[in-house]
Amino acid sequence: MTQLEERNPIVVGVDPDPGKRTALAWAADEADRRDLPLLLVLAQGTATPGYRPTGGRPSWEEWSAALHASGDRALGEAVSFVESRCPRVRVSGLLAEGHPAWVLREQAQKATAVVLGSWHLSAVRELFTSAAVALPVVAHAPCPVVVVPEPEHITRQPPYFVVGVDAGPHSAAAVDFAFEEAALRGAALRALYVWHTPVLGLLDENAAVQECRRALSEAVAGPSAAHPEVELHHEVVRGHPVEALTKASEHALGLVVGTRGHGGFTGMLLGSVSQGVLHHARCPVITVPHAHDR
Numbered sequence: 001m002t003q004l005e006e007r008n009p010i011v012v013g014v015d016p017d018p019g020k021r022t023a024l025a026w027a028a029d030e031a032d033r034r035d036l037p038l039l040l041v042l043a044q045g046t047a048t049p050g051y052r053p054t055g056g057r058p059s060w061e062e063w064s065a066a067l068h069a070s071g072d073r074a075l076g077e078a079v080s081f082v083e084s085r086c087p088r089v090r091v092s093g094l095l096a097e098g099h100p101a102w103v104l105r106e107q108a109q110k111a112t113a114v115v116l117g118s119w120h121l122s123a124v125r126e127l128f129t130s131a132a133v134a135l136p137v138v139a140h141a142p143c144p145v146v147v148v149p150e151p152e153h154i155t156r157q158p159p160y161f162v163v164g165v166d167a168g169p170h171s172a173a174a175v176d177f178a179f180e181e182a183a184l185r186g187a188a189l190r191a192l193y194v195w196h197t198p199v200l201g202l203l204d205e206n207a208a209v210q211e212c213r214r215a216l217s218e219a220v221a222g223p224s225a226a227h228p229e230v231e232l233h234h235e236v237v238r239g240h241p242v243e244a245l246t247k248a249s250e251h252a253l254g255l256v257v258g259t260r261g262h263g264g265f266t267g268m269l270l271g272s273v274s275q276g277v278l279h280h281a282r283c284p285v286i287t288v289p290h291a292h293d294r
Contacts, residue, residue: 008143009037011107012115013100013133014093016042016074023117023148024078025085026284030146032086033184036112040082040093042075043103044068071095101136108141115146118278134278138259138287144177146254148284155283156251159187163256164245164273165234166193167215174258174288179223181286182230187253191220191234194241212236242276249277254284 012027024040031038044067075093082091096103108114116134138145163178165171175191182189193216195209213236224232237244249255257274277285 007036008110008112009039009092010034010113010115011039011041011104011111013104013117014040014042014075014078015117016071018074018077020117020150021078021081022150022152023115023146024081026146026148027115028082028086028089028091030113030115031089031091034112037090037092038082039107039111040075040078040091041096041103041107042071042078042093043096043098043100044071068095101133104133104137105140108137108143108145111141111143113144113146114141115148118147118149135275138274138278142289144286144288146284146286147278149282153282154251155253159185159253160190160233161185161187161254161256162190162192162245162249162252164194164241164258164277165191165216165219166258167212170258170290171219172258173290174256174286175219176223177286177288178256179227179230181254181256183227185253188231188233190248190252191216191232192245192248193219193234193236194244195236195238196240197238209236209238241273242280245273245277246280246282249281249283252283254286255281256286256288259287259289 010027010031012024014024015021028038030036072095075095079091079093082089094107104114104116114137116137118134134145134147138147161178161182163171163175165175178189178191181187193212195212197205216234216236220232220234224230237248245255245257255277257277259274274287278287
């Protein structure tokens with residue numbers, strides 16, 4: 001299997017466990033909708049102490065051969081899954097050595113989007129598992145990154161997406177992408193501006209809320225005109241942004257948020273909102289970098 005060289009593909013990280021296919025299915029369907037190639041990436045790390053595929057302690061060559069053989073099998077099964085689900089999608093596979101976060105960050109440089117799986121675990125376990133991959137990829141990828149939870153969540157009819165909007169430039173690309181996704185799916189879009197009351201309070205809260213409504217209307221005006229087929233609901237809600245967005249997107253097809261840029265220390269650049277929804281949302285979370293960073 002060779003890497004496709006045509007239009008920038010949807011890249012998806014493959015879990016070797018055949019029981020975990022939610023992210024792979026999401027990526028395959030997205031590639032089908034957008035008529036894009038799909039690149040399946042299975043990243044394998046370094047040797048694990050005590051690994052004994054033949055019963056005795058193997059040499060490095062034996063370990064490497066066994067690891068590659070199992071990786072090829074897992075990748076082949078994943079390709080077959082996509083071919084069966086979406087026969088029109090042009091699919092290829094890449095078996096790579098290295099930490100999954102590093103491998104996927106490299107592949108993100110020429111991707112339309114990167115799709116990852118996620119499992120809601122305890123905070124300590126997440127730090128060393130799914131979040132250890134998702135956060136570095138989101139922080140550094142120049143393209144949208146989709147984090148799809150396992151198992152698949154329950155959506156509500158009629159289908160809808162949620163997008164977080166703020167007064168800065170960081171959410172503009174997220175709003176554009178959210179309208180795109182809603183149009184592709186025939187779904188509605190809820191655009192939320194979450195207003196968090198300052199610690200010291202305000203002399204005129206009503207005026208502040210009205211300013212939020214004005215900023216929200218301006219943010220969605222252009223994309224809404226470009227996608228008149230998308231039913232739009234925009235609202236200003238009070239509360240903590242992570243809590244409000246997580247609640248609003250509980251049964252959504254996806255939650256779209258902007259990020260503050262890439263490079264450097266992950267926590268400082270992603271911001272508390274995008275990190276928070278990645279940890280707490282139960283629907284797919286789509287993080288979209290600012291247009292300048294893309």
